[in-house]
Amino acid sequence: MRLKVSHSTSYSYEPAKSGLIQSLRMWPSVYAGQKIIDWRVDIDAPSVRRGASFRDGAGDLIETVVIRGPVEQVTVRVSGEVETQDLSGILRGHVEKVPPLAYLRASRMTRADPALAELSADVIASTGGGLDAAHGLAAAVAEAITYQPGETESDTTAAEALALGRGVCQDQAHALIAMAHCADMPARYVTGYLHATADGTLHQASHAWAEIHVDGLGWVGFDPANRCCPNDLYIRLGSGHDAAGAAPIRGMATGQGAETLAVDLHVLDASQQ
């Protein structure tokens, strides 16, 4: 499928910030499921300096943006087209240097508590290991944490989300990572875009899911929010140990100004244009 993305993230500061730096991880992953037709990341702000660009060990392209103040507003504008293919969630042909075992380590967000460990153990008891177990864990997360926006914060941990029983894709992905770790399966957080869900409902949003490393298959994506593996309706951007580590934009501003965020995002079927 050919997906067309236009995504703008605007930060407004009142009063103006005296300076700003961002680390961007906003380029589609290079792997067999994605062919990049065209992709641009533009920064709208006065006095922008871009640089320190590289591909990290996890395969993500990273770039640094520095904006000298005063900064009242900065907009990060992503536009591009990607030809996607349904690989049933398998991240085939992705070049990376981080050993899977490094993704068995929990962060503050993905640390398992007894409840997560128990839920994980229940799934493993009935599914055994491998791919079945990974599917089972994803299904269990979807059952245990109902998708409901507005109930959790960006720093809600996997354990807190499970206790609450509600959350967003970030919380579900964190919980799935924690449970996979309990089953001794490497797991990580993935960010990207979603065009629509399998039933055709347009989604058109930034999205997050988890990848679990399955023996024999390598990394496989699981999206508990939509109870499926990422297919050609998804664009994969980057990964990390948790949401903070995988964040498409990580920034820091100097000065006292309050921040207002506005996002405009379209993920369209390019053939319909």
Add this chain to the structure above:
Amino acid sequence: MSQNPISRYFNEMYQGDAVRPPYRGLEDWSRDMPAEFRDMKQSEAEALFRRIGITFAVYGEGGSPDRLIPFDMFPRVFAADEWYRLERGIKQRARALNAFLVDVYGRGEIVKAGRIPGRLVYQNEAYETAVCGIVPPKGVYSHIVGIDLVRTGPDEFFVLEDNCRTPSGVSYMLENREIMMRMFPQLFQENRIAPVETYPGLLKRTLASVAPKKCDGEPRVVILTPGHFNSAYYEHSFLADMMGVELVEGQDLFVEGDFCWMRTTEGPKKVDVIYRRLDDPFIDPLCFRPDSMLGVPGLMNVYRSGGVSICSAPGAGVADDKAIYTYVPDMIRFYLGEEPILKNVPTWQCAKKDDCKYVLENLGELVVKEVHGSGGYGMLVGPRATQSEIELFAAKIRERPENYIAQPTLALSTCPTFVEEGIAPRHVDLRPYCLVGEQIELVPGGLTRVALTEGSLVVNSSQGGGVKDTWVMAE
């Protein structure tokens, strides 16, 4: 002075009543020193240390930053041939540790070969996935390797631990020598003692030699300190002075374009090599701990795109973990194809069932340490512990076995030391500082720590330890 001939501890100066050759130059000096003169010199030394303000805790052990670490005037001495062997052993170890770091952030051959368990490396808290695939300039991750050694006999040396991040204490090595030379110039005329004063120059050369490829011209080196609240701040500013480089805090640096810059009154100056004295999690809030204000936002991106060198390189800590330590002899064989010159202390890992059982059954004879601990805290010295202390520790080990390792209580060598009653043997260890850049260098000397309490084997300054000047006799 009569020595105890039946002591199980190796006395570095006396074999029975005979003085070992390297200490001969100190025999008359120490024997003929009148008590009043000694006391006068001791207070003179103390005044000198206070004046230069060297009052920080050794090895970042915490404790009061204003406390003066006791300086013992009796030097600790190595013969040239003893040192030659140590030097080869230390350099060998530093080479292997660096080869290991390049490997585990690269292809992981040592893991694939089954020589070290992958989990121990990759699940280690000090393993930084952010630097996977990076080969720093000259293939060096750890540019200053501090190797803690103890001696148990004429030819018996053991490595207690490796310090691959930012080992501190080298300013003591330099200041101890400086003060000894000022107080006892004659000793330095009568004895041929190898100089340690070359250290700052060698350190600067080492740091400059790992400047990034993008650096053309003379590399600008800076020392990045967490600030004057840090217990080793004195050392940071001392080394900056001695090397003639800028001492900066995070706020003095900024990232723009492909490089890292230093703010100066004459405008921004590009920085090529950062000798950082702060830990990985605090280097860059955009990569590591987002709440850290000590580092430089964006620095890791500049580092990873080859715009600046960071010493030690982020991620170096995975090589000096106490659980990894057990495998250093294997690293030496694997990467260098050589037999280790320096021995490891036999170590039981409580994470292993059989080891744990043995440790719990023999706590009274063992030294137990936390895997990630340092500074002599969270440690049990079996032979000196009470029954209730041992029981308390056993409970801790049972609760989190993977958190502990145990080693036999080593019979640390002693060196004559000035004490209340005169001169008496006290236990010592040694930390030499090996420099790794384009070349590998080791100044002949190091920091000797001494356990000032009679019978004590714990040399940490937080536990009543002091320091000594360390001599290596020139051939």
